[in-house]
Amino acid sequence: xxxxxxxxxxxxxxxxxxxxxxxxxxxxxxxxxxxxxxxxxxxxxxxxxxxxxxxxxxxxxxxxxxxxxxxxxxxxxxxxxxxxxxxxxxxxxxxxxxxxxxxxxxxxxxx
Numbered sequence: 001x002x003x004x005x006x007x008x009x010x011x012x013x014x015x016x017x018x019x020x021x022x023x024x025x026x027x028x029x030x031x032x033x034x035x036x037x038x039x040x041x042x043x044x045x046x047x048x049x050x051x052x053x054x055x056x057x058x059x060x061x062x063x064x065x066x067x068x069x070x071x072x073x074x075x076x077x078x079x080x081x082x083x084x085x086x087x088x089x090x091x092x093x094x095x096x097x098x099x100x101x102x103x104x105x106x107x108x109x110x111x
Contacts, residue, residue, distance in 0.1 A: 004051070005044035009036050046099075053102040054093065061089050064107065081111035 002025060006013050014030035023042070029035050068086060071078050078086075088108040096102050 001045060001048050001052075002041060004048045005041045006036060008044045008047060009040060010034070049099050050102070053099045054096065057093060057096075057102050057105060060107070061092050064110070065089050068110070079111065085109075085111055 001022065002017050002019060003015070006015055006027075010033065012033075013036070014033045016028040016030065017025055018028070019025040022045075025038075027035070027038075065086060068082065070076070071082055072086070085108050092105060092107070096105070
């Protein structure tokens with residue numbers, strides 16, 4: 001998470017992290033990368049946690065969509081229920097702004 005937080009601030013940062021815990025770590029900056037304070041790095045943790053939760057949610061959603069992709073082939077007629085289900089899966093990330101929102105997501109039931 002520390003590296004992800006650093007890369008949110010400076011996507012080109014070159015750094016080595018020697019981590020003992022989430023709050024106890026040393027940073028070695030490389031290739032003239034401007035050092036970033038630990039406070040600034042830790043301020044990014046909530047955004048990184050949100051990004052990680054969204055990535056997990058999208059991975060689960062994408063698997064559920066992939067499991068029904070064969071129904072969307074041109075030689076198949078998809079039922080209205082399946083169309084609604086797949087659209088609900090695609091829309092599942094809309095409006096999510098916090099990790100709590102993501103954790104509260106209930107996946108639709110496959111018809």
